[in-house]
Amino acid sequence: MTTDDTPTRAVAVLVVIFTVESGKLRVLLIRRSAEPFKDAWSLPGGLLQEGDSLLDAATRRLDVETGVSDVFLEQLYTFSGLGDRDSVDVAYWALVDGGSARLARRDEWQPAWSNVGDLPDLAFRNRDVVEYALGRLKNKLAYSNVAYSLLPREFTLSQLQQAYEAILATTLDKRNFRKRILTLGILEETGATAGEGRHRPAKLYRFRERRPVMF
Amino acid sequence: MTTDDTPTRAVAVLVVIFTVESGKLRVLLIRRSAEPFKDAWSLPGGLLQEGDSLLDAATRRLDVETGVSDVFLEQLYTFSGLGDRDSVDVAYWALVDGGSARLARRDEWQPAWSNVGDLPDLAFRNRDVVEYALGRLKNKLAYSNVAYSLLPREFTLSQLQQAYEAILATTLDKRNFRKRILTLGILEETGATAGEGRHRPAKLYRFRERRPVMF
DNA sequence: CCAAAAGTGTTGGCTGTACACCCATGT
DNA sequence: ACATGGGTGTACAGCCAACACTTTTGG
Numbered sequence: 105m106t107t108d109d110t111p112t113r114a115v116a117v118l119v120v121i122f123t124v125e126s127g128k129l130r131v132l133l134i135r136r137s138a139e140p141f142k143d144a145w146s147l148p149g150g151l152l153q154e155g156d157s158l159l160d161a162a163t164r165r166l167d168v169e170t171g172v173s174d175v176f177l178e179q180l181y182t183f184s185g186l187g188d189r190d191s192v193d194v195a196y197w198a199l200v201d202g203g204s205a206r207l208a209r210r211d212e213w214q215p216a217w218s219n220v221g222d223l224p225d226l227a228f229r230n231r232d233v234v235e236y237a238l239g240r241l242k243n244k245l246a247y248s249n250v251a252y253s254l255l256p257r258e259f260t261l262s263q264l265q266q267a268y269e270a271i272l273a274t275t276l277d278k279r280n281f282r283k284r285i286l287t288l289g290i291l292e293e294t295g296a297t298a299g300e301g302r303h304r305p306a307k308l309y310r311f312r313e314r315r316p317v318m319f
Numbered sequence: 320m321t322t323d324d325t326p327t328r329a330v331a332v333l334v335v336i337f338t339v340e341s342g343k344l345r346v347l348l349i350r351r352s353a354e355p356f357k358d359a360w361s362l363p364g365g366l367l368q369e370g371d372s373l374l375d376a377a378t379r380r381l382d383v384e385t386g387v388s389d390v391f392l393e394q395l396y397t398f399s400g401l402g403d404r405d406s407v408d409v410a411y412w413a414l415v416d417g418g419s420a421r422l423a424r425r426d427e428w429q430p431a432w433s434n435v436g437d438l439p440d441l442a443f444r445n446r447d448v449v450e451y452a453l454g455r456l457k458n459k460l461a462y463s464n465v466a467y468s469l470l471p472r473e474f475t476l477s478q479l480q481q482a483y484e485a486i487l488a489t490t491l492d493k494r495n496f497r498k499r500i501l502t503l504g505i506l507e508e509t510g511a512t513a514g515e516g517r518h519r520p521a522k523l524y525r526f527r528e529r530r531p532v533m534f
Numbered sequence: 535c536c537a538a539a540a541g542t543g544t545t546g547g548c549t550g551t552a553c554a555c556c557c558a559t560g561t
Numbered sequence: 562a563c564a565t566g567g568g569t570g571t572a573c574a575g576c577c578a579a580c581a582c583t584t585t586t587g588g
Contacts, residue, residue, distance in 0.1 A: 111369050112327035115407055154326050158399040158407070182397040182409050184373040192330055192373070192407065194397050262539075279542070280578065303539045304585040477567075494569070495551065518565045519558040 114191040117161040118149035118230075120180065120237040121170060122271075123217065124254050125202040129270045130217040131234055132169060133226070137212035141227035147234070148215065149193070162196040169215050170205040176253035176316060180237050186228050197237040199253035221273065245271055248318050249290045252311040258294050260306040261285070288319060329406040332376040333364035333445075335395065335452040336385060337486075338432065339469050340417040344485045345432040346449055347384060348441070352427035356442035362449070363430065364408070377411040384430050386421040390414060391468035391531060395452050401443050412452040414468035436488070460486055463533045464505045467526040473509050475521040476500070503534060 121132040133145040148169045152161050158179070167173050180195040187193060207215045218224065220238060223231060244250050245268065254267050265281050285291060292312055297305040336347040348360040363384050367376050373394070382388050395410040402408060422430045433439065435453060438446060459465050460483065469482050480496050500506060507527055512520035 110329050111366060113330045113367060114325050115328045115330065151326060152328060152399075152407070155405065156399075158397065179397060182373065182394060184367075184371075190370065192367070192409075194407075260540085277579075278540090279580085282541085283543095284577085302587055303537085304541085304587095306540060475567085492552075493567090494553085497568085498570095499550080517560055519560090519567050521567060 115152040116149050116187065116191055116193045117152055117158060117165060118147045118193055118195045118233065119162055119165050119169070119177075120147060120195060120197040120234055121166060121200060122197065122220075122237070122241060122254075123200050123202040123205060124267045124270045125217065127266050127270055129220045129238075129273075130202070131220050131223070132207075132215055133218045133224070134169070134213045134215045136227055144227040145218070145224045145230075146227035147195075147230045148213075152194075158194050158196075162194075162198075166196075166198050166200075169208050170200055171208070172200050172205055174314075175200050176250050178316075180233070180240060183229075183233070186230075186233075195233050195237070197240065199241075199250060201254055201256055203256055242272055248316055249311055249313060250316060252314050257314075258296070258308040258310050260298050260308060262306060264309070290317065329404060330367040331364050331402065331406055331408045332367055332373060332380060333362045333408055333410045333448065334377055334380050334384070334392075335362060335410060335412040335449055336381060336415060337412065337435075337452070337456060337469075338415050338417040338420060339482045339485045340432065342481050342485055344435045344453075344488075345417070346435050346438070347422075347430055348433045348439075349384070349428045349430045351442055359442040360433070360439045360445075361442035362410075362445045363428075367409075373409050373411075377409075377413075381411075381413050381415075384423050385415055386423070387415050387419055389529075390416075391465050393531075395448070395455060398444075398448070401445075401448075410448050410452070412455065414456075414465055416469055416471055418471055457487055463531055464526055464528060465531060467529050472529075473511070473523040473525050475513050475523060477521060479524070505532065505534075 123130050123132075132148060134148050136142055136144050136146050148165055150161070150165060152158065159177075162177060162179075163173065166175070166177060175198055177196055177198040180197045183193045183195065184190070202217075220234065223234065226234070241250075251264060251267055255263060261282055264285065265276060265278065268281070269276055290312055291309045294308040294310055296308045298308055299305055338345050338347075347363060349363050351357055351359050351361050363380055365376070365380060367373065374392075377392060377394075378388065381390070381392060390413055392411055392413040395412045398408045398410065399405070417432075435449065438449065441449070456465075466479060466482055470478060476497055479500065480491060480493065483496070484491055505527055506524045509523040509525055511523045513523055514520055
C-alpha cells in the first residue's frame with residue numbers, strides 16, 4: 105500500500121460562538137484580512153493541524169478568540185464545498201458568558217460581537233451556518249440545561265428568562281417560566297441575593313450541573 | 320500562497336444503514352478483507368474522492384451496497400481518530416425498505432444484515448457509531464415521518480407499528496398508536512386493502528410526503 | 535409616595551395513556 | 562367452529578398556557 109494513492113482534503117474547523125448581552129443574542133465574527141472575501145466578516149476558524157483532533161481544534165479556536173474554556177461546545181455539522189476550494193469544514197457551536205469572555209486583540213482578524221438577526225454580509229456561506237446553529241440552539245434550550253454556559257455561576261431568574269427570550273426571540277410569561285424551570289429541578293438557590301439592584305433584591309440561583317444534561 | 324503548506328487529511332465517509340425485517344431492526348455490515356481488522360465486521364464506507372461532496376459520497380456508497388436511492392439519508396456525526404490513522408470520518412445514516420434493498424454481491428467485503436442489539440464485534444469504534452445512530456433514529460421517530468423510508472409505498476398500520484416497535488424495542492398500544500399517527504395527518508388511505516393476508520384484509524395507507532417532515 | 539423589578543396560584547383546555555371487546559377472513 | 566390479526570372508544574391524569582396583583586427596595 106502506497107501513501108500517495110489516498111486522496112486527502114484540507115479540513116477546517118469553524119466555531120459559532122453565541123452569547124447574550126443586554127438582552128440580545130450575539131455571535132462572534134472576525135474580519136478577514138486575506139483573500140478571498142478580504143475585509144468581509146466571517147466565522148472564526150482555521151485548518152485542522154496535523155495531530156489535532158476536531159474537538160481539540162475547536163476548543164483551541166474558542167480559547168484563542170474569547171479566552172474561555174469549560175463552556176458548552178458541541179459539533180454542529182460538517183459541510184463540503186463551503187469554502188472556495190474543495191475543503192471539508194467541520195462546524196462547532198459554543199455558548200459563552202459575555203461577562204467572562206475577553207475578546208482577542210490583534211491587528212488582523214479582529215473579533216467582534218454581532219447581533220444575530222442583524223448580521224452583516226458574511227463570507228462563504230457562513231450565514232447558513234449561523235442559521236443552522238441558531239436552530240439547534242433554540243431546540244436544545246427546550247430540552248437541556250445548556251443555558252448554564254451563557255450565564256455567570258450565580259444569576260437571578262430574571263436574567264435566565266432574559267437569556268431565553270433573547271434566544272427564542274419571544275417574550276415569556278414570568279410565572280410560567282419560573283414554574284417550568286424550577287420544577288425541572290436543575291437549579292438550586294444559593295441563599296444569597298443580588299444586592300446591586302436599585303430595586304427589590306432578587307434570589308440568586310445556580311445550575312446543579314455545569315455540563316450538558318438532557319431532560 | 321503555496322499549496323504545500325496547507326495540512327490535509329484523509330477523509331472517509333461511513334454509512335449506517337438501517338432496515339426493519341421480520342420485526343427486527345437491522346444494520347448493514349461488511350466483512351473486511353484487508354488489514355487492519357481483516358475479517359472483522361465493519362460499517363460500509365470509503366475514502367472521499369477528489370471532487371466529491373460528502374453527500375455524493377454517502378449516496379453512492381448507499382447505492383453500491385443496497386441498490387436503493389431516494390431514501391432517507393442524513394449526516395450523523397464527524398469523528399476524528401476513529402480509524403487507525405489520523406483520518407476524519409464523516410458518518411451518515413439511512414433507512415431503507417428491506418424489501419427493495421438488493422445487497423451487493425461481491426467476492427470480498429460481503430455485505431449482510433445484522434440485528435442491532437445482537438451485533439458481532441466491530442472494527443474500529445464502529446459499535447459506538449451504530450449506537451449513536453440508533454439514538455438519533457429513536458429520537459427522530461418521535462417527531463418526524465422518517466419511517467416512510469423503511470416501508471414500501473403502501474403498507475398497513477400494523478406494519479408501521481411493527482417498525483416502530485422494532486426500533487424503540489418496546490411494545491405499543493394498538494389503539495393509541497393508531498390514534499396518534501392518524502391525527503398527525505401524515506398518512507392517507509389508498510382505498511385498497513392488503514389481500515394477501517390469510518385473515519381479515521387490512522386497509523392500506525401511504526405517507527403523504529415521501530421526504531422528511533418534522534412535526 | 536412613586537417607580538421598578540421580584541415574587542406568587544388558579545383555572546381550563548389539550549394531550550397522552552391505560553384499558554377490552556367485537557369483526558372479518560381462511561382453514 | 563376456531564384461530565388469527567384488524568379494527569374501534571372512553572375516562573383519567575398530567576402538562577402547558579392564560580391571566581393580575583402584592584411586595585420590597587431606592588430615590
